Amino acid sequence: PYRDEADLYALAHRIDWPHWITPQHTLRVDVTARASRLRSLNFAALRIKDAVCDRMREQCGARPSVDTRAPDLPLVLHLAMERATLYVDSSGEPLFKRGWREDTGDAPLKETLAAAMLAAAGWDGTPGGGGALLDPCCGSGTIAIEAAQIACGIAPGLKRRFAFERLLPFATPPQRALLQRLRSAAQARVQPPAVPIFASDLSFRMVDFARRNAQRAGVGHAIEFHGGDALERPPPALPPTLPGTMMLNPPYGQRIDAGGRAARPSAEDRGLPRDWFQQLAAHWKRAFTQHPAGWTAWVLSPEPKLPGTMRLKATRRVPLWNGPIECRLFRFELVAGAFRDERAGSADPGPGHPGGEAP
Known part of the structure; x- marks a missing residue:
């Protein structure tokens, strides 16, 4: 539950962000809303970003920067009238982007x-x-x-990468090896x-x-x-x-x-x-x-x-x-x-x- 931007800041600040990223990572915050009580969704995104950066600075001595195009940590805040939910976007680019379409016409079909x-x-x-x-x-x-x-x-999506691959829990040698085995198994079915x-x-x-x-x-x-x-x-x-x-x-x-x-x-x-x-x-x-x-x-x-x-x-x-x-x-x-x-x-x-x- 939330009432104002201060509650949103507290929501994001209590998360252990150093478990997910380092100060060298980048982030972006997107906001979706359905009947939100807040006047400015941009300010809500700013407060989430501030909370993440403050938590990183407190624990790591430095803060991540913002990348609006290809962030390592894409966050999505969804606001309802009384409830706020903060998500980590594990995909990054929308899933309809398979990683192969570079040449397009006027109206490419997804x-x-x-x-x-x-x-x-x-x-x-x-x-x-x-x-x-x-x-x-x-x-x-x-x-x-x-x-x-x-x-x-x-x-x-066999030809594309996903945002979760850049997050610390999935960047360990065992996790990378597991992902490579999964990709190899998928390739073997071709x-x-x-x-x-x-x-x-x-x-x-x-x-x-x-x-x-x-x-x-x-x-x-x-x-x-x-x-x-x-x-x-x-x-x-x-x-x-x-x-x-x-x-x-x-x-x-x-x-x-x-x-x-x-x-x-x-x-x-x-x-x-x-x-x-x-x-x-x-x-x-x-x-x-x-x-x-x-x-x-x-x-x-x-x-x-x-x-x-x-x-x-x-x-x-x-x-x-x-x-x-x-x-x-x-x-x-x-x-x-x-x-x-x-x-x-x-x-x-x-x-x-x-x-x-x-x-």
Whole structure:
């Protein structure tokens, strides 16, 4: 419980910080609040920082400095109306940052959202778990790279470091050896992919970005990249018994900026023809309905009436959030019967209809 900033100072000051860091370490304090009684969250962060530094100076004769970009000790203070909780952030960089994406476009999809899309689709990188994977709007390659890491058995975050590794309890030789054994065990589970993965984009610049990201992620060998228009590029050739899963985050006029906020459409989005989704559905009908084992398409969109716009029957809708944008992940079975005759109208069927909500 707390009443004012003095209580917050006392909360942080009573912790044995020399057990965690030395004066040569750096720190940062972030504050989140829900119905806090305090007027200034910045002042609350300052008092937590003062308490840590004072405790270190009292016991060690020196204090740590502040690093707002890459601190050794990232602290998070959460304030409710009457209760304050101080956390040590053991991850550091957000967990969606896997450590491989350096080349990005206007609106990179978070790696965790791409993984959630694949999980919702039941795609697990095996012939019976979705089969081959295709992203025809790959951008910087996030979906394809996440899929390739799943198919290859690469643990998320294997290529990155975590903040806890710099803290004293985890910096001892036994702890470092344990962490190295865990990393080696994860590396030993890496395997060749059992299914092919394909990615393409209209922008050859983005294809180059995606290819470089894939190399850094350790899956450059597992993805076949191409340039090409999603409205024209034919499906990849697959064995007759291997099904295909198409997974895409198409341009839809709303983008997410670096801070996770909705941003203006990119120039690419503004240049899309008004009937782009109708053209995409027509291309799927021509090119993707003849494969003996079948294709299934999963499309992420904030537009609830997308199935009606595309004149397709959605067999499932999964609610997902792309930053602040509420979306649905629509599933379309690419068989001849899924494409509605244009003369039938474009009204989107509701729950209970074969094209409505499904579990």
